[in-house]
Structure formats: structure tokens, C-alpha cells
Amino acid sequence: MGELVIEATGLRKEYRGRRGTRVAVHDLDLAVPAGGVHGFLGPNGSGKTTTIRMLLGLARATRGEMRLFGRPVPQLLPEVAPRIGAVVESPKFSPTFTGRRNLLLLSRSIGAPDSRVDAALATVGLTGRDGDRYKSYSLGMKQRLAIAATLLKDPQLLVLDEPTNGLDPAGIREIRETIRTLGESGVTVLLSSHILGEVQQVCTSATIIGRGRLLASGPVEQLLDGGGTAAYAVTVPDPAHAAEVLATAGLRSTPTPEGLRVESDDPGRVSRTLGEAGIWLTGLVPLRRDLESVFLELTAGEALRHETGEEA
Amino acid sequence: MSGLVRVELTRLRWRRAVVLLTLLPITFAALLLVVRAYETRPLGASDIAEAERMAEEQRQYAAEDLARCKEQPDFYGIPEGGDTDALCEESFSYEPRVEDFLFRTPLSITEERRETGLAVVAVLAVAALLIGTTYVGHDWNTGSMSNQLLFEPRRSRVWATKAAAVALWSVALSAVTLLAFWAVLLVLARSRDIAVSDGVAVDLVQQGLRGTALVTGAAVAGYALTTLTRSTVFTVAALAVFGVAGGLFFGLLGSSALRWEPATNASAVVNGVAEYYVPVPESCFFGTTPPGSGEGEQCDDTREVRAGPAAGYLGSVLVVLAAASAASYRRRDVP
Numbered sequence: 001m002g003e004l005v006i007e008a009t010g011l012r013k014e015y016r017g018r019r020g021t022r023v024a025v026h027d028l029d030l031a032v033p034a035g036g037v038h039g040f041l042g043p044n045g046s047g048k049t050t051t052i053r054m055l056l057g058l059a060r061a062t063r064g065e066m067r068l069f070g071r072p073v074p075q076l077l078p079e080v081a082p083r084i085g086a087v088v089e090s091p092k093f094s095p096t097f098t099g100r101r102n103l104l105l106l107s108r109s110i111g112a113p114d115s116r117v118d119a120a121l122a123t124v125g126l127t128g129r130d131g132d133r134y135k136s137y138s139l140g141m142k143q144r145l146a147i148a149a150t151l152l153k154d155p156q157l158l159v160l161d162e163p164t165n166g167l168d169p170a171g172i173r174e175i176r177e178t179i180r181t182l183g184e185s186g187v188t189v190l191l192s193s194h195i196l197g198e199v200q201q202v203c204t205s206a207t208i209i210g211r212g213r214l215l216a217s218g219p220v221e222q223l224l225d226g227g228g229t230a231a232y233a234v235t236v237p238d239p240a241h242a243a244e245v246l247a248t249a250g251l252r253s254t255p256t257p258e259g260l261r262v263e264s265d266d267p268g269r270v271s272r273t274l275g276e277a278g279i280w281l282t283g284l285v286p287l288r289r290d291l292e293s294v295f296l297e298l299t300a301g302e303a304l305r306h307e308t309g310e311e312a
Numbered sequence: 313m314s315g316l317v318r319v320e321l322t323r324l325r326w327r328r329a330v331v332l333l334t335l336l337p338i339t340f341a342a343l344l345l346v347v348r349a350y351e352t353r354p355l356g357a358s359d360i361a362e363a364e365r366m367a368e369e370q371r372q373y374a375a376e377d378l379a380r381c382k383e384q385p386d387f388y389g390i391p392e393g394g395d396t397d398a399l400c401e402e403s404f405s406y407e408p409r410v411e412d413f414l415f416r417t418p419l420s421i422t423e424e425r426r427e428t429g430l431a432v433v434a435v436l437a438v439a440a441l442l443i444g445t446t447y448v449g450h451d452w453n454t455g456s457m458s459n460q461l462l463f464e465p466r467r468s469r470v471w472a473t474k475a476a477a478v479a480l481w482s483v484a485l486s487a488v489t490l491l492a493f494w495a496v497l498l499v500l501a502r503s504r505d506i507a508v509s510d511g512v513a514v515d516l517v518q519q520g521l522r523g524t525a526l527v528t529g530a531a532v533a534g535y536a537l538t539t540l541t542r543s544t545v546f547t548v549a550a551l552a553v554f555g556v557a558g559g560l561f562f563g564l565l566g567s568s569a570l571r572w573e574p575a576t577n578a579s580a581v582v583n584g585v586a587e588y589y590v591p592v593p594e595s596c597f598f599g600t601t602p603p604g605s606g607e608g609e610q611c612d613d614t615r616e617v618r619a620g621p622a623a624g625y626l627g628s629v630l631v632v633l634a635a636a637s638a639a640s641y642r643r644r645d646v647p
Contacts, residue, residue, distance in 0.1 A: 053645070056462060056465075057461065057465045058458050058461060058462075058645065058646045059645040059646070060643070060644075060645060074465070077465045078464075078465050078466050081462070081463070081464075081465045084462075086462050088458060088462070090455075092454060092455035092456050092458055092459045093454065093456055093459065094323075094450065094451075094454055094456050095454055096327070096328060097326060101326060102456075104322075105319055105322065105323055106459065106460070106463050108315070108318070108319045108322070109315075109316060109319045109460065109463045109464055110463050110464070111315055149459065152463075153463075
């Protein structure tokens, strides 16, 4: 792995309340290489936003070490902050100010010229509406404004927490293209999203967490290839009968419009089992796993471990 | 840091609530000027004519009363049997005069300094406190505080910058309002040929400086408290409760605790000295205490607080509050 832009080791966040201590992030290790788009995935409440907030100095880590651009944070966060643009959770601006005024205040706080506001507004397509009050914006426009705010710094690292929330399909595509372009131009993007298809389309690497714990991390290709059970699309004349035969042999299958989806690492065993039962295959095609299935397998496994009290 | 202060001043300027709260004491001071100018206006021909009419009216009432008294002396408490007419004339010997109805206190800068000057500073301080509160409360309520920290993560610097902006705004508001207020009153006094001694002018300047310090302190206190509580509503509610029940609270702590009541101390800071009242033994009300005795001193129900100790006390409270606020802002997670 090359130079790491984000690096966290043993990161832990505990919230102490009257009902005891709740651990939001469990000794998480995170490594995001420079360049490209890195997906940060996890179900609701898995600790994604808390992790991002700790990295950006908005929340204090209970334990662990964090580095951004090789500099320890939060100690040296002021040194690296000018290189980081971020949208954390929902966009947060002053509702009574116009979109332009909101950006102007942020821009001037870092000593950037006002012209950068115009450029950022143009990039996200808000030029005509920048004089309207923020509270009159649709959710999609608010998201665009938040992304425009991240561009004010001309960042080398973009941290985007659900950036396409509330956007219409065209808006999602635009933002996706913007993220992809930024990633290709050398900006490192940490993209936290629930829309796994979107992540798979734009991300070069990803980290999956569940209940505050690291479940998997690496290049997307590697995540898709490694781990879990392979599956095959099987085409047979009588799928129902074939499913019974496979079940008897201990192979799990689910019906599909074309036939069956059979989970197995051994395609020979599938064809042999069906052949011995007099069922002749007309098709046996390996199914490529998508990020969603990997995500669901990993997070379901983590949930099961949690329910049975087994520590990861 | 000056750049950040400029940004925060712009944020203040763009907040509608801040603008309205800024206009509040200015409007109050303007109205007070109009009222005081009217109430202390010199007597004119119409005033004299009105006084003559009222004096004549009173003379008629007195004559009617005298006539009724002579007819029914017992109704007026005159014992029968004596010279009731003479007693009635003695009872109604009052002769209403025109001068009695021409009384009007002329404009006195010394009196205005003590009373209306204090009122203007008090309204300025309340407005400044609310400006400090609403200004940072808005950042917390909208969540924009986290956005700001993504651009400037040095929290101590952000806290200090915002405090400085609130303080500067309050200094400007207080200075401009008080300067304009006293300038208008002095011009008014001059136009009415009322002499203003140099000593009074010095007192005005000193009161203006002390008042501005108090207003600035109130603004920073409002800001610090809301940064600590992270809620405008909580801060305003706490201040309202304190305003209503604060006197009772200090009273319950004992008569010596009344010395620590913030309003009394604020008044002392502005006017140089303030009096507060303490309970005295019941015997004082029945004249059983010989004057000049040791117990007589206990019968003095007024105590004084001077500006120096009052400023020290309020300043200490502000420093503790600001330190707690800054520490909390530095350490706690930002939503």
C-alpha cells in the first residue's frame, strides 16, 4: 500500500450515560491510500459518522491514534485542515442566510478570495439560486451547497458522508461524476454511503464496518473476489426438481427467472449432483458477487456474532 | 485572528435577530430622550394659563368647602358650641396660588445621569446579553458550528474570536448609543441655558466608560453561557428565572447576601455607588431604640456597594463563566 492519507489504529469511542457505557467504535483500524475514491460502508449506527467526526476533530476519541496526511490528529489537525473538505451527516448552514453568504463566511474564514465561492457554486450548479435563503433550498440543493463548501479549500482529501442524500437521479449522477473526476485528478475521496451500487461504481477501495468494528477493507476487486461463498447461475429444464435434488445434497439454491442461483465453491459438484439425478444442465455460469452481497454477508455475520455474544 | 474576527463581525451583522436587538436600546434611548425633553420642557404661556385656570378652580372649590363647613361644621369635624365660622375659616385658610400649579422639574444632567443614564445602560446590557446569546445559540441550533470548525479547527481560537466579535459589537453599540444620548441631552441643556459644570461632564464620561464595560461584560456573559449550555432557550429561560427569583434567592441566603445581588452591583458599577436595603429589628419601627445608640445603627436599613468592589465581583463571575465556557467548548464533542 502506498502513502496513506487517512490512518487510524485502535480507534475507540465510548459514550458514557446514565445507562452505562455505549461503545460506538471498537478499536477500529482504518487505512485509506492516497488518490482514488475509498468507500466507507456500514449499516446505520455502525460508527461511520462517529469515525469521520473523530478524524475531523468534531468528536474526541476515547482511545486510539489517528493520522491525516501522516500528521497526528487532533493534535496537528490545524496543519492539515486546509487540505481537507468535508460534509458530515446532513448539510449544516445558517438557514436565514443565502447560500452565497453561507459560503462567503466559510471562504473568508480561511482567507480564500470571494471568487472561489463563485467557482464552487458553478461546479455544483447553484449559480442561479445562490441569492436564495438556505432554508428555501430543497434537500438536494442543500447537499450541493455542502459539496460546494468542501471545494472552497481546493482540498486534497474530501470526506463525504452520504453526499447524494436527497438528490434526484440526475443529481446523483452529477455528484457521482464529480466524485469520480476528483478521484481521478488525485484528490483522495472518503465516501460514506448506503447506496452500495453507487459506491461500487466510483470506489477503488472500500472499508466495511459493523457495530463499530472493522469487517473488511481493501481494493473493491479484492473485496468482491475474496471471502464468502461463490455462486452459479444454473439453467435446467425443471428448476423446482433440480432445487430438491441440490437441497438433498446439501447445496443451497434460490430460484431466479432464468433458473437457479446455487451457492457453492465447486461447480463440478453442482453438475455431478444434477447429472447423477438425471438432470442435464443447459447452463452453468459463475455469478460475480456485487458489493451489496459482500456487505450483507459481512454485516449479517457481524450481527449474528453480536447476538450470540461472540467477539470478533 | 483579525481576519476571523472580521468574519464573525460580518456574521453578526447579517443576523437579523442581532440587528433587531441592536436597534432595541437605540430606540429606547431615543424615546427616553423625547420623554425627558418633554417632561422637563420650560414653562410657556399656555402652561401659565393652565396654572391660572387650575388655581381659580381650586379657589372656587375652597370657597364652596368653606361655605359648606359653615353650614354643617360637624360634617367637617368642627365641634359645635364654639366659633364654628372662625374654625372653618382656619381650616380652609389655604389660598391656591398660580405658582403651586407651575411646578416642573427642569432638566438636570446630574439627575439624568443618575436615573435615565442608568436605565439606558440597563437596556443596553440586556440587549447585549441577548445578542451574545442569540448569536452563538444560532450556531448551535443550526449545527453550523461543526461546519465552521471544519474550516478552523482551533477551538480556543474560535471561542476567543467569537467572544471578541461580540465584545467589539457591544462596545460599539454602547459607545454610540451613550455618546448620542448624552450629546443630545447636553445640547438640549445648552439650548435651555442650563449650565453644565466640568465635573458633571467628567462624571458622564466615567459613567459612559463604566457602562460600556458593563454592557460588554453582559454580551460576553451571554455568549459564554450559551456556549456552555449550547441552547439559546435554556440560557434565556435560566436568565428569566434568575431575574424573577434571584432577589428572593439572595434574600433567603440572609441579609448580608443581598450585597451579592447582580442588579445592585451592576447599578453600583454604572453610578459609582448603589444602595440596597436590609431588614432591621422590629423595635426600630416602634421608636424604642434611642437614636445614636449601638442598636440605632442596626436600624439603618440601607447599605452601600461601591463601584470598585462591585466591578471586582461581577468581573470575577464573568472570568469564571468564560473559563468554564471555553474549557467546555474545547473539550466537548460538537454535534
